[in-house]
Amino acid sequence: MTAAKIIPTLVATIAAMWIMAIAILSVQNATLVSLKFLGLQSIQLPVGLILAGSVGVGAIGGAIAIVVLPKRSNRA
Secondary structure: OOHHHHHHHHHHHHHHHHHHHHHHHHHHOOOEEOOEEOOEEOOOEEHHHHHHHHHHHHHHHHHHHHHHOOOOOOOO
16 A cells, blocks of 8 residues: 555544544533633533543644645755
């Protein structure tokens, strides 16, 4: 197999594992929690929903960072 076929499969596998982990944690932790950040407090939400939102925001932020930040040159 070439790297062009392995990389998409690896990315899909990692994404599927994250989704499974979030689903398992959501079912096991149905407890309502509130998030406090910079003096603000959210409404009470299940732990799994907060975890899923955090992963989503991180994935979107990472994708934007890849597009926006310039590539570094490896030239010495």
